[in-house]
Amino acid sequence: MMQAANTNTTQAEAGATNDFVTVFVGETMFGLAIDRVHDVFIPAGVTPVPLSPPEIVGLLNLRGRVVTALCLRRRLGLPARVGDAKQMAIGLEQGGETFALVVDGVGEVLKLGSSTHEPVPINLDARWRDLTLGVHRLDGRLLVILDVDALLAFGAPRHAAGAA
């Protein structure tokens, strides 16, 4: 599963490197800046929230804190996963609130320099373009770097009118 591990060779060339936590959704590998990731855990006991934006899976109890769980698949406009394989969640923090990003799986942490970094390809789906910061060329596969703030910028306004 972890082919990405041995691609960690390019770092020497670049001066500055960044650490990314890798996550999987379907066949795609995504990277999240490590300083934004607080937790990695298995989401359990999720309480769905009726009338909530579709991206939101529900609320869950993470060590006594109520955390809003959102689904990366839905956020990216991908179809729901078939079968009931175990899911993983990444704890992200924004503005004092904790969110859980539900993904298919979590890989290891990669140290990557700027040499493998590429801008977002212009032909990418508009939705994806808004959510990504760039792409890293790794051996045999690509790592799409996600923009955490963009990921968490969704919701309220669209629904406010209906729910008021």
Next chain:
Amino acid sequence: MDDLLREFLTESAEHLDTVDTELVRFEQDPNNKTILSNIFRLVHTIKGTCGFLGLPRLEALAHAAETLMGQFRDGMPVTGAAVSLILVTLDRLKSILGDLEKTGTEPVGNDEDLIGALEHMASGPVGQAAVPAATQPRADIVLPPPVQRELKPGEVTLEDLERAFMEAEGPDDLAMAMAPAPLPEPEPVAPPVPAPVAKAEAPAASGGESEGGVAKVQTIRVNVDTLEHLMTMVSELVLTRNQLLEIARQHDDSTYKVPLQRLSHVTAELQEGVMKTRMQPIGNAWQKLPRVVRDLSSELGKSIELVMNGAETELDRQVLEVIKDPLTHMVRNSADHGIESAAERKAAGKPVKGTIRLSAYHEGGTITIEISDDGKGLDLSAIRRKAVERSVASQAEIDRMTDAQVAKFIFHPGFSTAKAVTSVSGRGVGMDVVKTNIDVIGGVIDINTQLGRGTTFTIKIPLTLAIIAALIVKAGDLRYAVPQVAVLELVRVDSTTAQTVERINGSPVLRLRERLLPIVTLTGVLGQEQNAETIDSGFVVVAQVGRQRFGILVDEVFHTEEIVVKPMSSKLRHLSLFAGNTILGDGAVVLIVDPNGIAQQVSQGSQAGGMPIEAEVEEVADTDAKATLLVFRGGAGSFKAVPLSLVTRLEEIEASKIEWVGGRPLVQYRGRLMPLVPADSSIEIRSEGTQALVVFSDGERAMGLVVDEIVDIVEERLDVEISADRSDLIGSAVLRGRATEIINIAHFLPLAYDDWARGTRKTETRTSTLLLVDDSAFFRDMLSPVLKAAGYHVITAGSAEEGLSTMITNGRIDVVVCDLDMPGRNGFDLVAAMRKAEGRVAALPVIGLTGSIGPEAIERARGLAIIDLVAKFDRSGLISALSEIQVVPLANAA
């Protein structure tokens, strides 16, 4: 910014607020040395600290103000102008402090204008003395007892200050330039190190609480964030405890139980303790009000008295923060819109000085705050007009609305009926913000207004927002928490039992004690798939929001639990149906349903034509008003009823005994002739067998009401639909599930005796006018004929307000009969208001009608000089009570 400066800022802000209040008091009471010393000490402290910290601008200002106050102390007369000047100076001080807080340095500026004015005033005592302060018309503010603030550690006593003050160079010759140099020794108050002085004095001063001035209670300043964090941690602890309890419930291992019990206790106590640290007296939010009212009254040229009660009532600081501004706004509004100008008040026969009354008290888990004024009241007709003009509601809707509903329009955004916009209010901003703020913290606001008599706003808010009792329910696959405050009762519904859900055009309703309750399914409002059959069984949570009642149908009800309210995520905050979320004992996250949100959904549904909602106006009021009724069959098999209290006897007579005299049926009854009247025109008086009669009697007269059959005696909560078109009926009601007509005895009595209603017996002399105040139209209609028959001219009123205004406008009223158990302002309130009124209204004799005569009621009645208490259905008791007091007004009249 260093800690010293921050400490100084906090303290100075507090001191200045105190000085504000004290000065206003001082103006009223210029001879009170205590207040003056208090003010003097505070300003002196500020001045001293400024010098210490090197803040020349502040120091110069404080010095100039102190100089003027020094003159007061030396006997210079206190004038309104001088106090105003000092107040302006304080405002300047505050603004400089504000800048200081923002930037960390004293802003550049020149205060020569103020300093000059202050010095001028201080140096010209003779010119000022010409204006005697006491005779100036101005705000009369009655404040709670003087602020006897105990010294904080590090502060010094007044005596020490005095001494230091005397020893140091006098303020008059203290040159401004040499400010930092000659600091009186004990002045550096800012460092929060407990001074030995305070410590030494603390034990000595025990017992002298009201003396003040000596540090007794040791306090420390704690950062609010620290407290908030502590609160959060305690909340977590509560949750963990709940989880443990849940686990212990499932296991029988008793070794856990004892320590767990103990943990539970300690946690509860800890929780209480931490909650307490967050509590603050509501007086903190009121501190600025005396000043506000003073400034307003001089600005508007009105004379206003501000009375504050219950300033010590404590509530959560979070709640306090939220209501602070609304309260100030409402007091301003009362002063501006509520209280009339002196001329208008005089013309209306009211005391020239208007009163704004603020009071706060605890009531269960809520705190009630009342803001009342004795001003002109809301002009409801103007509001109605405006509402139509602004298309807030249609004319038809407006016509149907009760006064209370109409009054609530003032909470609509952009709704101001002020004729002119003043600098104070009338811009139509504010009241909607007030409402929003109060809604946010789960409070309710009610208006009680009376044209010409004033307006009272009643705000009920929860003590704390952090922990609430909630009912845990299940709907669909999910559990939800419903705040207990909104829940009236639970009803189990099932298609096989008596309580079944019925539908009108698909909208589910439930018959609950012969009323229809609109129902929503929780899954339905939450937009989830719902099965048609699940709607028929489950539990209905009967909820009340404001005056609206509705049922929420859920699948299961578990238990009540104290839950810690956690705010909704920013991504979900737009969902008005949820008030937050919480973690239950088993660790699961559940959503807290917001009854306000559901109520909105319910009424929105009704606007769309779906759900019938009840605008509960009478409903809440009538819950206790049970009446015992005699049900009989009369005319085409229909059911009719009459209050049993009016009935003398039930008789079955031999039809053959009925005699006809002059075309009228009569029977010999107890040695007299009793006329018979059919209860309905379709009833035929029988000529054979037996005939059922309902006998009504009054004194020597009796009347037999001819009915087909006596059916039953029922005790029910009455909800009469008044019918206007038939004089023989008061209306109809549902009794024991049957539509029943309630007959109007007043219609039948004159049929038996032409003169009954006119009261021609020995009542010629009794032409007293009686005011009957009862909220229920039924009782009014029932008692009126009885009272009329007893020879009174009867005027009725449907509420305390209506009653009071009738009394004021109608000078002919001799006696008042009043239902004491009315909703809203009850009878006691009415009588209390009467006793406070002027002239004859205050002296009117009152007889109270009550459902239950307990010792407490008797006590209260005696306190209000209510002549007699009569049970609600005791007609003869009422008549005899009336005849006893009859002597007094007649004697007066004669």
